[in-house]
Amino acid sequence: MIKIRERNGQEEIVGFVIIVVIVAVVLSVVLGVYIRQEAPITKAESKDVSQFLDSAMEYTSECTNGIGEYFSVEELIRECYYDSKCNGASSCDMLTRTLQEMIDFNWKIGEDKPFKGYMFNASYSSANKEEILLIKKGLCATEKIGAEHLSPATPGAIISILEICS
Numbered sequence: 001m002i003k004i005r006e007r008n009g010q011e012e013i014v015g016f017v018i019i020v021v022i023v024a025v026v027l028s029v030v031l032g033v034y035i036r037q038e039a040p041i042t043k044a045e046s047k048d049v050s051q052f053l054d055s056a057m058e059y060t061s062e063c064t065n066g067i068g069e070y071f072s073v074e075e076l077i078r079e080c081y082y083d084s085k086c087n088g089a090s091s092c093d094m095l096t097r098t099l100q101e102m103i104d105f106n107w108k109i110g111e112d113k114p115f116k117g118y119m120f121n122a123s124y125s126s127a128n129k130e131e132i133l134l135i136k137k138g139l140c141a142t143e144k145i146g147a148e149h150l151s152p153a154t155p156g157a158i159i160s161i162l163e164i165c166s
Contacts, residue, residue: 046164050147053162056102057149063087063094073098074151077122077158081132092133099135107164109138116140117165126156140165 057074063086064070071079071086076098079091086094099120109115117138124130146163 046145046147049145049162049164050149052106053147053149053160056099056162057151057160059098059102061086061094061098063091073102074149074158074160077132077151077160078153080122081124081153081158095133096135099133100137103135103162104137111138115164115166119163119165120161122158122160124153124156124158132158138165142166 057072059073060070061073061076062070063076063079071091073095076086076091076095079086080095084091103109103118103120107115107118109118115138117136117140119137119140120133120135122132122134124132140163143166144163145166146161148162149160151158151160
């Protein structure tokens with residue numbers, strides 16, 4: 001009777017060791033998958049980008065309304081949403097050119113520069129979201145600094161987002 005008890009104890013220990021080994025293998029696989037995932041893209045709010053975006057919205061473009069008044073970039077985004085013409089050309093084309101010039105001049109973008117790329121997105125938001133304009137340049141792989149600007153556009157709003165990638 002004593003020998004049977006000893007065997008039961010040994011079997012329980014062997015079973016426990018097998019369970020511990022299985023759990024260790026599963027945890028190793030989960031940990032390996034977690035470690036191999038790409039680094040998440042992080043976005044931080046930036047006062048510099050926010051101030052630049054606010055100033056850019058007030059910048060006077062070369063686009064006129066036909067009676068001699070020039071549109072600000074903020075107004076030009078609205079005109080782009082309505083698919084208006086500007087000096088005989090598309091207001092969206094004028095907006096794209098103006099924003100690219102401003103961003104490229106103020107934020108030195110390039111592979112050998114501190115900032116590797118940028119993304120500007122303007123969209124109209126009311127009941128649902130509709131993209132107005134998307135401008136991308138360079139690489140945005142890991143870290144981003146950014147800001148957004150809200151402009152009223154009854155009955156919704158236009159949300160302009162600028163992200164600078166490093």
